Amino acid sequence: MKRRRSVVTTGRTARDAYSGPPRLGLRAPRTRPSPALEAARTESPAAPVAAARAAAPGEPGVDPSSVDLSVDLAPRRPGALVLQNPVLVASGTFGYGIEYGEVVDVERLGAICCKGTTLKPRAGNEPPRVTETPGGMLNSIGLQNPGVDAVIERYAPLWATWRVPVIVNVAGESIDDYVSVVRRLEGVPGITGIELNISCPNVGKGGLQFAVDRDAAASVTAAVRRATELPLIVKLSPNVTDIRPIARAIEDAGADAISAINTLSGMAIERRTGKPLLGNVYGGLSGPAVRPVGLRIVYEVAQVVDIPIVAIGGIASLDDALDYLAAGAVAVQVGTAIFADPEVPLRIADGLRRYCAERGLASHLPLVGTALPARPNRPSAKGVEYRP
Amino acid sequence: MRLLDAELVETREILPAQWLQRYRAPWLAAGARAGQFVHVRTPDYSGLVLRRPISINTIDRAAGEITLHFRIAGKGTELLASARPGDSVPMLGPLGRPFEVDPRTHHVLLIAGGVGIAGVRSLADESLEAGRQVTLLFGSASAAEVYPSSLLPDEVEYVVATEDGSLGQPGRVTELVPAYEAWADQAFACGPRPMLAALAHIASGRLERMGVARLGRKRGGGRPIPLGSAQARRRSWLQVSMEQHMGCAVGACLGCVVWGVEGPLRVCREGPVFAAEEIAWEEPA
Structure with a gap:
């Protein structure tokens, strides 16, 4: 079947994921991995040298500095969003990149996704806004930000001096909002890409409503695509029944990449008073607790789209990042783990470099998608009919 | 940092x-x-x-x-x-930002509720070092939770209030404050939010009660001091150290916000010490 070039999602573009011929991949590793590589993956990291030998008999490990971790998140726009390594910092956990400047070498990150930015300034939700939960945390910041004009004025000049690309996370209440914000960001020095936040669970209007509906997600992506030439990443929400049609629609609407997942909607109780703990009652769950959900969603999305996937969700170590790469992501974002240890993203990047070197890999891309099945797998949402 | x-x-x-x-x-x-x-x-x-x-x-x-x-x-x-x-x-x-003590201050009043003593304890040392007189008002539920005086410098005047009356003055620590508000050049407090709100209420009516004109430049004269600046805090009679559920502690996540009169304030970056006038207090119970 010929792929339509139109950005409007129709019944034919959003076809069933597990019928018909497999789609042509832009990325190579859509096949079953070699047994040797698989053996290397399952080997415990405690015995890396042994694993490297098993993986590549006779082939010595390469020098870590010669490993090329660079990754292109917008293959349709050559050179527009090439990262020096595949470890980004997730939106909302790294501010505007300056807050952690005293303790982290920001320039060595793959890229920075800044705090969600809206057209008008937003004061955010009622405090308390964060709380710790088993293996994770809840937040309901409510998109507090100074507005896009202030972001451009205060931070973009500094970003323009950095080697590390800054991806502005854009949020809004309506398609017009998104388009206005993106139009203002277009052409500003220091702004390398857009991450479209259509999945914030903590705001009343807008946000999540775009991420849970296929047509709405496609319309907002298409509208933003028309408004800008900047590389466009769309961030998906896990709070949906079946992620695949939404991901497919977003790809067809012209997104350069997909990032997944945003937080899961949750809540906490203040035991002393018996009332909801968070000022906003509901919050978004993040941290290691959501990692299996993120893995599942990346795995499902990777089977139905050809654009690069940036994984987010509970990544706190090299092992977590490797899991996500195996599930089909080409890059990862570290979020909540930064709060406990701001050096985690750089440690993952360095660890990945060593991991590749020990296995004689010149790049991390051969590790991508090793878990993906030869044929599209059954969906996780059983019994859910998804007819185009 | x-x-x-x-x-x-x-x-x-x-x-x-x-x-x-x-x-x-x-x-x-x-x-x-x-x-x-x-x-x-x-x-x-x-x-x-x-x-x-x-x-x-x-x-x-x-x-x-x-x-x-x-x-x-x-x-x-x-x-x-x-x-x-x-x-x-x-x-x-x-x-975070520290307490700002006015160089002209001689009498420092510290007010602590329970474990809030940890927030103001180091200011007692710093003030004594600078040659100031320090009075510490401490409040807790009962005698069992009263901070041991052996852990305080000898020069500090230590006044205790317990809610069940088992040690010191019976009642809340905020009830001790009116006796010292005329003596104190500046006050610094840390404790539960209702206590800080009650203190802010006392502080807001203090000058009128004591019949003292506001010191400094005439109204409208000179450049206005921006609320929240170190200079504005140095001039404030009451500074409070606040707490909030916190994420990153460097100002990136915007999780530890309290409402100020001019919008949200991050406890980790603009605080934890605020001038009482900066915070949008609820009415004291």
Whole structure:
């Protein structure tokens, strides 16, 4: 079947994921991995040298500095969003990149996704806004930000001096909002890409409503695509029944990449008073607790789209990042783990470099998608009919 | 602000479920000022994803040591209390903005509610060093939770109120304040939010009650001092150290916000010390 070039999602573009011929991949590793590589993956990291030998008999490990971790998140726009390594910092956990400047070498990150930015300034939700939960945390910041004009004025000049690309996370209440914000960001020095936040669970209007509906997600992506030439990443929400049609629609609407997942909607109780703990009652769950959900969603999305996937969700170590790469992501974002240890993203990047070197890999891309099945797998949402 | 390991030197339970720990941390002792805090990662990290913000209780610059005083409030503080001398504890700090004392101030009033003593304790040392007189008003539920006077410098005048009347003045610590408000040039408080709100209410009516004109330039004269600046805080009679659920502690996540009169304020960056006029207080009960 010929792929339509139109950005409007129709019944034919959003076809069933597990019928018909497999789609042509832009990325190579859509096949079953070699047994040797698989053996290397399952080997415990405690015995890396042994694993490297098993993986590549006779082939010595390469020098870590010669490993090329660079990754292109917008293959349709050559050179527009090439990262020096595949470890980004997730939106909302790294501010505007300056807050952690005293303790982290920001320039060595793959890229920075800044705090969600809206057209008008937003004061955010009622405090308390964060709380710790088993293996994770809840937040309901409510998109507090100074507005896009202030972001451009205060931070973009500094970003323009950095080697590390800054991806502005854009949020809004309506398609017009998104388009206005993106139009203002277009052409500003220091702004390398857009991450479209259509999945914030903590705001009343807008946000999540775009991420849970296929047509709405496609319309907002298409509208933003028309408004800008900047590389466009769309961030998906896990709070949906079946992620695949939404991901497919977003790809067809012209997104350069997909990032997944945003937080899961949750809540906490203040035991002393018996009332909801968070000022906003509901919050978004993040941290290691959501990692299996993120893995599942990346795995499902990777089977139905050809654009690069940036994984987010509970990544706190090299092992977590490797899991996500195996599930089909080409890059990862570290979020909540930064709060406990701001050096985690750089440690993952360095660890990945060593991991590749020990296995004689010149790049991390051969590790991508090793878990993906030869044929599209059954969906996780059983019994859910998804007819185009 | 730096991210380093501090070595635990001494740990003891000074009050029920309240611990005093002494750490060797030369970089903190050298740079920290009264009112600042550290973001502590607990030694056993299993299942916890956030650090714990803890006020710097005392600073010993000569020895390169600081002490932390905290109450066990959950899993993280429980693990921290179980740390043993010799353990190294990762700390991010010093963080936040310190108390600002007006150079003309001679009489310093400190007001502490319960474990809030940890927030103002180091200011007692700093003020005595600068030759000021210090009175500490301390309030707790009962005599069992009263901060031991042996842990305070001898020069501090220490006044205690307990809600059940088992030690000192019966009642709340805020009821002691009117007796000292005329004496105090500046007051610094740390404790539960209702206590701070009551103090802010007292502070807002203080000048009128005492029949004193507002000092300084005439109304409209000179450049206005922006609310929240160090200069504005130095001129404020009451400064409060506030707490909030915290995420990153460096100002990135916007999780630890309290409402100020001009919008949201991050406790970790604009605080934890605020002038009482900056905060949008609820009406005192």
